[in-house]
Amino acid sequence: MPFLTVDHLTHAYFSTKSVTTALEDISLEIEEGEFVSFLGPSGCGKTTLLSLIAGLLQPTSGEITIDHQTIHRPHKRIGYMFQQDYLLPWKTIEENIYLGLKIRRTLNDFNRTLALGLLDQMNLKETQSKFPHELSGGMRQRVALVRTLATNPSLLLLDEPFSALDYQTKLKLENLVFKTLKEHKKTALLVTHDIGEAVAMSDRVLVFSANPGRIKSIYTIPEHLQRMKPFDVRHHKDYNEIFQSIWEELNQLEDKD
Amino acid sequence: MKTKIDQAHKHFLQKERTIKSHVFFTQLLILIAFIGLWEVASRLQWINPLLFSSPSSIGRLFYEKVVDGTLSIHVVVTLTETLAGFVIATVLGTTFAAILWWIPFVSRVADPYLVIMNAMPKVALGPILIVALGPGYSAIIAMGVLISLIITTLVVYNSFRETDPNYIKVVQMFGGKKIHIFKEVTLPASLPAIISTLKVNVGLSWVGVIVGEFLVSKQGLGYLMIYGFQVFNFTLVLLSLLIIAIMATIMYSGVGILERKLRNR
Ligand SMILES: Nc1ncnc2c1ncn2[C@@H]1O[C@H](COP(=O)(O)OP(=O)(O)OP(=O)(O)O)[C@@H](O)[C@H]1O
Ligand SMILES: [Mg+2]
Numbered sequence: 170m171p172f173l174t175v176d177h178l179t180h181a182y183f184s185t186k187s188v189t190t191a192l193e194d195i196s197l198e199i200e201e202g203e204f205v206s207f208l209g210p211s212g213c214g215k216t217t218l219l220s221l222i223a224g225l226l227q228p229t230s231g232e233i234t235i236d237h238q239t240i241h242r243p244h245k246r247i248g249y250m251f252q253q254d255y256l257l258p259w260k261t262i263e264e265n266i267y268l269g270l271k272i273r274r275t276l277n278d279f280n281r282t283l284a285l286g287l288l289d290q291m292n293l294k295e296t297q298s299k300f301p302h303e304l305s306g307g308m309r310q311r312v313a314l315v316r317t318l319a320t321n322p323s324l325l326l327l328d329e330p331f332s333a334l335d336y337q338t339k340l341k342l343e344n345l346v347f348k349t350l351k352e353h354k355k356t357a358l359l360v361t362h363d364i365g366e367a368v369a370m371s372d373r374v375l376v377f378s379a380n381p382g383r384i385k386s387i388y389t390i391p392e393h394l395q396r397m398k399p400f401d402v403r404h405h406k407d408y409n410e411i412f413q414s415i416w417e418e419l420n421q422l423e424d425k426d
Numbered sequence: 427m428k429t430k431i432d433q434a435h436k437h438f439l440q441k442e443r444t445i446k447s448h449v450f451f452t453q454l455l456i457l458i459a460f461i462g463l464w465e466v467a468s469r470l471q472w473i474n475p476l477l478f479s480s481p482s483s484i485g486r487l488f489y490e491k492v493v494d495g496t497l498s499i500h501v502v503v504t505l506t507e508t509l510a511g512f513v514i515a516t517v518l519g520t521t522f523a524a525i526l527w528w529i530p531f532v533s534r535v536a537d538p539y540l541v542i543m544n545a546m547p548k549v550a551l552g553p554i555l556i557v558a559l560g561p562g563y564s565a566i567i568a569m570g571v572l573i574s575l576i577i578t579t580l581v582v583y584n585s586f587r588e589t590d591p592n593y594i595k596v597v598q599m600f601g602g603k604k605i606h607i608f609k610e611v612t613l614p615a616s617l618p619a620i621i622s623t624l625k626v627n628v629g630l631s632w633v634g635v636i637v638g639e640f641l642v643s644k645q646g647l648g649y650l651m652i653y654g655f656q657v658f659n660f661t662l663v664l665l666s667l668l669i670i671a672i673m674a675t676i677m678y679s680g681v682g683i684l685e686r687k688l689r690n691r
Contacts (some may be wrong), residue, residue, distance in 0.1 A: 219500045225595060242601075255592045259614045268610065269600035277553060 171198035172356055173222070173324060178231030180217055191217040193381035195231070199356060201323070202348075205396075206367035206374045207421045208415065210423050219326045222358070223249050235324065246271075248322030249373025252329045256301040256314035262288070263297045269320035284319040290349065291315055306336035314346060318353070326352065327359040331366065343370060343399040364415050368408060369399035370371055374415065378422050385422065388415060389426040439603040447460060474660070479661040484668065487661050499665075504635060504646040505673060507563060511570020512677075518571065519578025527586040527612065528604060544576045545634050549634075552641050562640040569638035574630035578623050585619030621685045628677045632670060 176354055178195040181188050191214040199205055218227045222233055225244040228251045233240040235247065239423055256265045266284045270276040288294055291311040301309055310330060317325065330346075331339040350357050361367050367374045372395045378385040388411065394402050460483045467473045468480035475483075504550035526533040552569055561566040593611045602610065639648025647666040654662035 170591070171563070223599060224600060225522040228580065243599050245601065249595070251592060251595070255590075255596050257593060257596075257614070259617075268596070272597065272602045272610070425572050 172201040172203075172236065173199040175218075175222070176232045176236050178218075178221065178233065179371070180214070180226065181219060181229045190381040192221075192305055193383055195382070195384060197375065197384065199324075199358070201356055202354055203373065204350070204357045204359070204371045206361055206371040207362060207377060208361065208367050208374055208419065209377030209382070209385070210379045210419070211362075213377040213379035215377060216328055217382070219249070219328050219358065219360060222324075223247055223326055227248075240248070245320075246294075246323040247326065248317040248320065248324070249326045250313055250317050250328065250330045252342040253333055254301070254306075256309055256312055256316070258301050261298050262293070264321050265301065265312060266316045267383055268316060273320060275320075280319070283321075284315065285363050287315045287318055288312070291345065305338075307334055307342060310334065310342060311345070314349070318349070323356060325355050325357045327357060329362065332362065339366075340400055340403075346370075347399050364412055364419070365403055365408075366399070368411050368415070369393075369402040371395075376415065376422070378424055386418060458598055461641065476658070477660055479664050483661045484665050487665050488576075491665075498652050500647050501669060503563075503650065504639065504645075504670075507566050507638070507646065508570060508631050508635045510567045510679075511635055512574075512627055514567070515561045515571045515574040515578055515627055515631060516620075519575050519623070520582050520620060522575075522579040523582035524608065525533055526583045530609070533583070540576060540580060544580060548573045548576075549637050552637060555638075556642050565642060566635055566638035566646075569641075570631040570634035573634035573637075574623075574627040577629060577630070578610075581623045582616060582620055582628075585616040618686060620683065624681045624684075625678065628674060628681060632674050636670065 175195055175197045178192060179190070180192040181190045193331055195218065207218065209215055209265070217226065221228050222240065224247070235244055238244070240247075249398070256262075260268070263285075266288060267276055270280050271391070272282065285294075285297070288297065291314070292310060293308060293315070296308065296312070301312070304312065306398045310333075313330075327346075331342055334342065343366060359370060359410070368390060371390055373390065374388040376385045376388070377383065390411065391407060394405060394407060394411075397405065464478070465481050466474045468478060489660070526536060551571075551572060555568050555572070556565045559568055589612045592609050592617065597607050597610055600606075635646075636651075638647040639646040640652050643649040647670055650666045651663050654660060654666065
């Protein structure tokens with residue numbers, strides 16, 4: 170039984186002057202614990218799809234369900250990590266990671282300890298009483314991850330969360346996020362422009378075409394690579410072949426535009 | 427190496443201090459020169475002492491009025507009215523801004539009216555206020571409120587509206603409703619804008635209250651000025667003006683202290 174289903178989803182943006190069809194007839198099923206990446210040319214509707222699944226947007230037609238419940242608004246079991254950390258600059262790190270708990274009125278000692286434990290796992294214990302501007306980009310993105318995980322979502326939506334970071338930090342964070350998500354048995358959807366990242370982290374890679382956004386093809390990553398840490402996948406002999414075929418497919422898509 | 431940097435740093439600090447003291451002394455010098463020149467010009471009748479008074483007569487008058495206790499009541503009245511106008515305008519303006527932000531339909535409807543009201547010379551409404559509220563403190567305070575209310579509303583509303591939508595999405599993803607968005611994001615993100623309207627409002631509420639006092643009052647510094655004009659006592663007018671300037675400056679620095687407190691939080 171799939172955990173998340175997207176059923177004949179179409180989304181258009183309206184303004185007084187124009188209509189933009191961002192997504193057309195998208196259907197997909199995601200199993201619990203799966204890690205799925207979205208790749209595709211800019212403007213093919215990846216962020217739109219995540220926002221729809223997140224319940225931040227209402228689809229023009231079609232339906233999204235998580236655990237058989239239709240999504241109409243942000244759902245308790247879904248967490249969202251953005252391209253930038255968007256930590257609230259006027260709150261300390263500790264206050265920032267409690268934000269979700271505070272809004273949901275579940276900020277008790279038990280949850281506090283859990284959140285602080287996560288912060289410790291990210292090696293950020295000593296930043297607790299600092300403010301976001303005192304931290305580096307990589308540290309802030311890790312805090313954002315803790316903030317998202319603190320409310321214990323089952324499905325994580327990650328919209329290019331590593332793209333604003335330098336290469337080294339990015340590789341380290343990929344490993345850390347991968348490990349953390351597997352440990353806590355989370356399901357994850359990752360939007361990225363980095364083919365290598367998609368191959369290294371995912372169980373499946375969905376390639377989108379643009380105008381309007383459609384699913385072009387699906388790559389299932391071989392099982393022995395699925396289980397490996399992202400950093401090790403990038404050095405595995407089978408990695409290049411998959412990388413190449415996705416690369417060529419994306420090139421074709423972009424030439425068409 | 428280390429000592430070299432230390433030395434350079436010391437040198438840098440010393441230079442900073444020197445510049446700072448030079449600026450201060452120049453400022454002081456200008457003030458003394460201005461007062462001295464004024465005094466001399468007045469005594470030698472270069473300027474009409476009846477019109478322009480002189481620092482010494484202002485000082486004498488100040489001393490007399492403090493000793494016989496007739497000054498403090500006027501200061502207290504005006505200061506109270508101004509503070510009341512200032513606080514009411516800020517709180518009311520921020521509340522209006524919150525309503526506009528909360529209900530987009532209201533803001534779209536109100537938009538042209540706000541623009542017109544902002545452009546209108548509010549002081550011209552003074553006489554209407556006096557007739558409506560009666561000649562008294564309430565009309566004067568209303569004047570102080572009116573003059574800064576619309577601009578406060580506009581500036582704060584704009585800042586509410588310009589809050590980064592991504593912070594709002596973060597709150598929404600945790601199931602946050604409008605009240606959470608306002609409390610956790612919009613309001614704190616707008617505090618700098620609110621503080622800067624406070625600074626503008628300090629000046630505006632003084633203008634409003636003094637104009638109000640010109641029009642009706644029997645007490646207050648505005649009243650003293652009008653009274654001074656009527657009996658041709660320009661020393662009294664200038665003394666009142668000086669006191670207003672000093673109090674407005676103090677209020678302004680008060681807002682500055684508040685700003686620094688909030689920023690260090
Ligand atoms: N708020 C909006 N209003 C109108 N059109 C929008 C809006 N957001 C996105 N679009 C349009 O919808 C299409 C898909 O946008 P989307 O941001 O989902 O693409 P994306 O795949 O995430 O692109 P990128 O890789 O550059 O992030 C684009 O054509 C874009 O111009
Ligand atoms: Mg995007």
